[in-house]
Amino acid sequence: MMSSRLSKLKRWPSWLLMLVCVGVLMFLGTQRDSGPSTAQERIEAISQRLACPTCDGESVYESRSPGSQAIRQEITRQVADGVLTDGQIVRIIDDSYAADLKLIPSATGFDALIWVLPVAAFVAAVGGLIIVFRRWRHEGSQLATQEDQILVTQARQDRD
Template sequence: MSGLNKRFKSWPGWVLMLVVVVAFLAVGATRMAGPQTQSDRVDELTQRIACPVCAGESVFVSQNNASRALRNQVEDLVRQNELSDAEILNLIDSRNEGDLLLVPESTGLEALVWVLPALGFVIGVTGLAIAFRRWKIEAAGLGDPTGADRDLVEAALADEPESNS
């Protein structure tokens, strides 16, 4: 009976996890692949380029003259329709001194920016699961208190002087 009880208690969590995974897959599968118009493409690219003058702003948001010039360069390159988005970003980054890309590339050393946090999360959750399982096994091994344990506690409580604070 105990095993059946545990199964009934654990299935709602698994059902909830299944619903969440299916929802994420549905959203990911139906999501648009990229910008539909040239204007959308320019907006997407300028959101990934940092303002060379402003701290922490993208060219898309900044109203600085340097940002406007970069936005115009991106618009011209998109209108020419000869380069891919990655090639446009590399060209803008190479033309200008400094690191203008807000979103790191997903290859090489910069891929670690994407992988390390996820890897740290997985290792942390796995470590907690192992620790909780070990603690549960250790707690199950202790068993219920015996009559001797209860007698020992009662004796300790009887020997304790009463405090009248």
């Protein structure tokens, strides 16, 4: 009884430390820079989010193909106009091509599953492991019954 109380006392500081770490990391995550501030940084950020329509595995930012240059010019024009947000510019350019040019899936609608499912699977796996380990620990701590002892005795006699 005393050892179980002692083990509970030893566990709570580690949980408190983890909670504090998560809180600090969440605070730091909200204090990050909100994104590009100059027009050139916006153009670079948008062009890094779009795939080259004629190249394999290259972004518009990296590619020097005529298609990518045309897209960069359109991005530059849209940013200079100053009317649309980065997401709206990406959507307009993506919609103007038959192929899907987005390199980063959106965080809304069906595409949100790409972001949510791995996290949900991880949480479910950790929860399942916790349940299984608790069950194993509980089963391992049970004492052998009289029937178990008789079964072991019979097995030893059969072996000899």
